[in-house]
Amino acid sequence: MVIIKRKVVLHGNSTLTVSLPSSWIKKFNIKKGDELDIEEHDKELRICSEKEFNLDKKNVDIGNLKRLGKSYITSLYRSGYDEIYLNYDDNKYIEVIQDLISKEIIGFEIVKQGSNYCLIKDLTGQKDEFDAALRRIWLLTLGLSNESLNAIKKNDINILKSIHFMDNSINKFSNYCLRLLIKKGHVDFKKTPAYYHLIKSLEEIADQYKDLCSFYLSDKCKIDDNLINIFAKINEHLNEFYELFYKYDEQKMEDLFKKTKLTHSKISNLESDIAYYLSFICGDIRNLLSVLVEIKL
Secondary structure (H helix, E strand, C coil): CCCCCCCCEEECCCEEECCCCHHHHHHCCCCCCCCCEEEEECCEEEEECCCCCCECCEEEECCCCHHHHHHHHHHHHHCCECEEEEECCCCCHHHHHHHHHHHHCCCEEEEEECCCEEEEEECCCCCCCHHHHHHHHHHHHHHHHHHHHHHHHHCCHHHHHHHHHHHHHHHHHHHHHHHHHHHCCCCCHHHHHHHHHHHHHHHHHHHHHHHHHHHHHHHCCCCCHHHHHHHHHHHHHHHHHHHHHHCCCHHHHHHHHHHHHHHHHHHHCCCCHHHHHHHHHHHHHHHHHHHHHHHHC
């Protein structure tokens, strides 16, 4: 947040005005006659524009840094850039870029390419759908948690191998929501950081489920009934959290704080690699409860 001081100017007998920062005017292309929304919050006045801002295209030269290149694309997308001009050494890297865009990014397409470069651009031009995308993240994460548990209980190898496809979808909708929060902020602007943290954490919870399934596949370890029961209890906590997010209840929140603490203490007494993953998931859910309180205040 940048604090800019402005002097109050008197026009006529009673009209007081302050000037708008030139950088903000240019960023949102504010012109004479445009309407701005002014919201009053106690001592604060919030001035908002309905216009979206477009960032200039970003030029990035990744050379031979293939893994870092993927992170650059995802980070620039989340940051709100509409065009990314990418240079790279390996002419086959375009296949990696195309795979990343198709699996984890909504609305971006490769519009121009050569042997060692490409231009990636946002082609949607559509109104954002933050709430619908966030609901989709929730439902996909709940589905992934249930499929993970059922697949391990049944030792269903095919379902376990397909879990990463569900995780890809979660990544795609998460990236989209994070991009909207950077470009426009949440409708309740002060809660934008809390929503950003929530979405990042849901994405990380999904990653923990995916990694748990991958470990189970590679190690072929046996999971006893006690651990299965704890797994099911954590999934239950996640579902309760989802319900509280959309239908907040203070007493149920109080109960969930206690239940997640009890479950987390049970996991800490277990010596198992699977318990390690479950401990992280349960810990993330517990931490998110405080974020939910912040959102609902």
